[in-house]
Amino acid sequence: MPGPLDLQSIVDDIHRELTPRLGEGKVADYIPQLARVDPKRFGMAIVTVDGDVHMAGDAQVPFSIQSISKVFTLTLALGKHGENIWKRVGREPSGSAFNSIVQLEHEHGIPRNPFINAGAIAITDLVLAGHTPKEAIGEVVRFVRYLADEDDIVIDPEVARSEAATGYRNFALANFMRSFGKLDHPVEHVLGVYFHQCALAMSCVQLAKAGLFLAASGTNPLTRHSVVSKQRARRINALMLTCGHYDGSGDFAYRVGLPGKSGVGGGILCVAPGKASVAVWSPGLNHNGNSLLGSLALEMLASRTGWSVFGA
Structure with missing residues (x-):
């Protein structure tokens, strides 16, 4: 049996490996205020259903979640x-x-x-x-x-x-x-x-905490607040998997295999059901309007954790 994942090391490694590529992609300049954001920002946070928080980079800097x-x-x-x-x-x-x-x-x-x-x-x-x-x-x-x-x-x-x-x-x-x-x-x-x-402004850590109920069958395990039924959480996750990345949703499911929702501010909220909620932020977007490095970071995370809903 493999031992427990060292999530902090995984997050740190992803951050280190992507650092040379910071600034790639195109910031959403059609909203003037977003065009002013530093394209070299990068944050990543994982909050597990057990309440552990793992973060790297600009994970505590608020950004526009869009x-x-x-x-x-x-x-x-x-x-x-x-x-x-x-x-x-x-x-x-x-x-x-x-x-x-x-x-x-x-x-x-x-x-x-x-x-x-x-x-x-x-x-x-x-x-x-x-x-x-x-x-x-x-x-x-x-x-x-x-x-x-x-x-x-x-x-x-x-x-x-x-x-x-x-x-x-x-x-x-x-x-x-x-x-x-x-x-x-x-x-x-x-x-x-x-x-x-x-125009809500949240950090990766805050965003991952806000999405945690979707990773834990509708209940926030940190606060014990019941947010939605288990069935409703499953259905919201299904919509995130199939529709959460616009016309790049199929590609994200193919590469990452987790329910997610992107925003043109460069953030992505991702859910590993039963395991964790993950948020990444990198303002540079790909041609579909999804965070270029954020998508790549989540692909790396899914690969290293085996968290894809389709199996390791």
């Missing part, structure tokens, strides 16, 4: 509306860019899945039910703080403003869905919440 927030708003929406959300959004990989408008035309305003922009906007509309935009934003922040058990997680107002000022494609997506009667609230309200949730 689309990783979609995992948390999906969890919130499922809590509020249950399986009814699937009347508004599909569960299939898109095969298109994260901000594509083409499929909405063909599919009558129903986005392909909750992790592309259109799908996340539809989910945000559901989270907004019964709330003002300000209340909904507060609920999202409180929920993420609760998941991570950290009270200092905040929204970066500069990033939120930067997104609102340049989010023309998202306005188009939202208006398109509204034209099909698929949004219940005014577009400005829905996008106000959406831009703010994407």
Whole structure:
């Protein structure tokens, strides 16, 4: 029988091996505030279901989590509306860019899945039910703080403003869905919440803690808080595996073999069911909009731990 994994050594080795490549990839410059981020940043954190924390590099530096927030708003929406959300959004990989408008035309305003922009906007509309935009934003922040058990997680107002000022494609997506009667609230309200949730600033350690409930059958093992049922955690993980990396989701499943969700801020949240939650951050993106070195770090981690859901 192999002995226990030395996760700290594995994380340190990955960080050391990737250090010569820091700065590779292209920072998301279409959001002006993200274009200012140092492309040579790299952080990685593993939080195990036993509560051990292993980190390297810039793992405690907050960054803009962007689309990783979609995992948390999906969890919130499922809590509020249950399986009814699937009347508004599909569960299939898109095969298109994260901000594509083409499929909405063909599919009558129903986005392909909750992790592309259109799908996340539809989910945000559901989270907004019964709330003002300000209340909904507060609920999202409180929920993420609760998941991570950290009270200092905040929204970066500069990033939120930067997104609102340049989010023309998202306005188009939202208006398109509204034209099909698929949004219940005014577009400005829905996008106000959406831009703010994407502007959440978290470190790799905080992000890994927030995702830990997905590695532990729906319960955060550090706080003993039951977040979702075991079945719901499994289903969220399934969506992350099949849809969490836009039109690069199949390649990520092939190379890494773990449920994950990326964001154009360069972060990736990854789940090793029954074992750990992992977060990486490297701002340079590949052509699919996923962190280039972050994806590579997770591929190295899966290889060295044997954690792939498809076997070692």
